[in-house]
Amino acid sequence: MSAPQSTTTAPGIWQRFWQWLPDRVDKRIRVFAWLSFIAEVTIIGTGGAVRLTGSGLGCPTWPTCTPESLVPTHEMGIHGLIEFGNRTMTGLVGIIAAIVLVLVLKLRHERRDLYVLAVVVLGGVAAQAIVGGITVLTGLNPFIVGFHYVSSLALVCVTAAFLVRMSQPAGPRTLVVPRWHAMLAHVTTLAMALTIAFGVLTTGAGPHSGDADAGRNGFNAELLEHVHAWPGYALFALTVALVFAGWRARADAPALLRWTVVLLGVELVQIAVGLYQARNGLPELAVGVHMVLAALAAAAMTTVVLHLKAPATEPVHS
Numbered sequence: 001m002s003a004p005q006s007t008t009t010a011p012g013i014w015q016r017f018w019q020w021l022p023d024r025v026d027k028r029i030r031v032f033a034w035l036s037f038i039a040e041v042t043i044i045g046t047g048g049a050v051r052l053t054g055s056g057l058g059c060p061t062w063p064t065c066t067p068e069s070l071v072p073t074h075e076m077g078i079h080g081l082i083e084f085g086n087r088t089m090t091g092l093v094g095i096i097a098a099i100v101l102v103l104v105l106k107l108r109h110e111r112r113d114l115y116v117l118a119v120v121v122l123g124g125v126a127a128q129a130i131v132g133g134i135t136v137l138t139g140l141n142p143f144i145v146g147f148h149y150v151s152s153l154a155l156v157c158v159t160a161a162f163l164v165r166m167s168q169p170a171g172p173r174t175l176v177v178p179r180w181h182a183m184l185a186h187v188t189t190l191a192m193a194l195t196i197a198f199g200v201l202t203t204g205a206g207p208h209s210g211d212a213d214a215g216r217n218g219f220n221a222e223l224l225e226h227v228h229a230w231p232g233y234a235l236f237a238l239t240v241a242l243v244f245a246g247w248r249a250r251a252d253a254p255a256l257l258r259w260t261v262v263l264l265g266v267e268l269v270q271i272a273v274g275l276y277q278a279r280n281g282l283p284e285l286a287v288g289v290h291m292v293l294a295a296l297a298a299a300a301m302t303t304v305v306l307h308l309k310a311p312a313t314e315p316v317h318s
Contacts, residue, residue, distance in 0.1 A: 021106040025114070025166045032100045033166055036121060037159040039093045041295055044152050046086045048291045052284040056140045058083030062133035090129050097122040100162075111170050117162045124155045142204035142217040149200060153295050160299035164306045173309040176253045181245045182308050188242055191235040192301050196294055198228040206282060225278055236271060239264045242304070256307040263300040270297055 022029055050056055058072065058079030059065035065072045065084055072080030101118040108115040128151055135144045175182055205221035243264055246257035270293040277286035 018106070022103055023106050025107070025111070029100070029103050029114075029166060032096060032103060033159070033162050036093075036096045036100050037156070037163055037299070039089075039096050040121075040152070040156045040159050041292060041299075043086070043089050043093055044149070044156065044295050045288060045292050046089050047149070047152065048288040050083050050086045051140075051145070052288050053079065053082055055079035055082040056145075057136065059087065059136070062136045087132070090125070090132065094122070094125045094129070097125050113165050113170065114162060117158055117165065120158050121155060121162070124151065124158065128152060128155070146200040146204050149291070150196070153196065153298050156295045156299050157302040160302045161306060164303050169311050172312045174312050175308060176310045177245070177249045177256065177308055181242075181249060184238065184242060184245060185305055185308055188235065188238040189301055189305060191231050191238055192298065194231040195228065195235050196298065198224060198231060199290075199294065202228045203287075229274075232271065232274070236264075236267050239267055253307060253310070256304065259300060259303045259307055263297065263304055266293060266297045266300050269293060 050058070055078070058076060058081070061067055064070045065076070065080060065087075072084045097118070101115075101122050104111065104114045104118050128148070131144070131148050131151060135141070135148050138144050201217065201219060202221060202224040204217040205219040205224055206216075239260070242260050243257075246253070246260040250257045270290065273286055273290050273293060277283060277290060280286070
């Protein structure tokens with residue numbers, strides 16, 4: 001007697017699915033990796049819209065929108081829709097991150113770097129959902145809100161790192177620039193981190209709390225604006241130096257020069273937007289653009305740092 005049909009169907013489906021998965025970095029991985037990066041940047045924009053429109057408590061409970069409803073009700077108005085839209089965006093970000101992880105499953109040994117980055121992104125999205133819930137349950141505590149933004153920005157950097165590494169072969173990597181150039185890039189990264197940290201504190205002291213009843217962090221916002229600007233200008237000066245260093249190393253690392261110029265361009269726009277918002281009473285749209293540009297600058301900085309090294313066949317500098 002032949003075995004029941006059900007005992008052979010499931011393994012066949014799994015085998016076909018495993019065969020369908022990429023055994024190299026192909027178009028499927030590239031498309032969803034870019035979608036993941038775009039989604040991570042977009043959710044920073046939608047999260048900013050929640051706070052800047054005063055919709056932070058548009059859904060006053062978590063994980064449901066109200067104690068009685070998963071979705072916003074008609075009585076909650078536009079604020080409920082904006083907050084719920086951002087929560088829905090979190091689900092989309094998670095789905096895309098899960099797809100990327102599944103697509104690299106077959107590559108988890110030969111491309112462990114991509115597999116680990118994909119795991120970090122998916123785990124980070126799950127953690128972000130929990131932090132978002134804590135943000136609501138604490139009544140938009142400015143320090144929790146700031147941490148929520150910084151962790152979102154970190155995920156942008158991880159997805160940017162995935163984009164860089166998927167275009168490079170696996171294996172050992174060595175510096176393609178002099179060591180002083182690499183040290184300059186890392187000091188520039190530190191200046192960017194300080195700029196973002198003080199920017200988060202400045203925002204936490206400013207007028208855009210996300211809700212009329214949300215508290216502020218108690219710092220002097222006007223003073224913090226100046227403190228935030230100091231590492232920002234240092235970052236710009238260091239990036240200019242990186243461009244000159246990249247020009248000297250262009251023969252060994254042409255991509256490094258291109259991405260350093262991109263970083264400088266993003267910073268120039270960021271400085272212009274920062275000056276505009278500071279001198280015009282912090283208009284909501286300008287603040288939102290400033291937040292997204294910070295994420296793009298961090299992604300560009302990540303890309304620059306990753307291009308300091310190349311596969312071991314490239315020139316080595318000590």
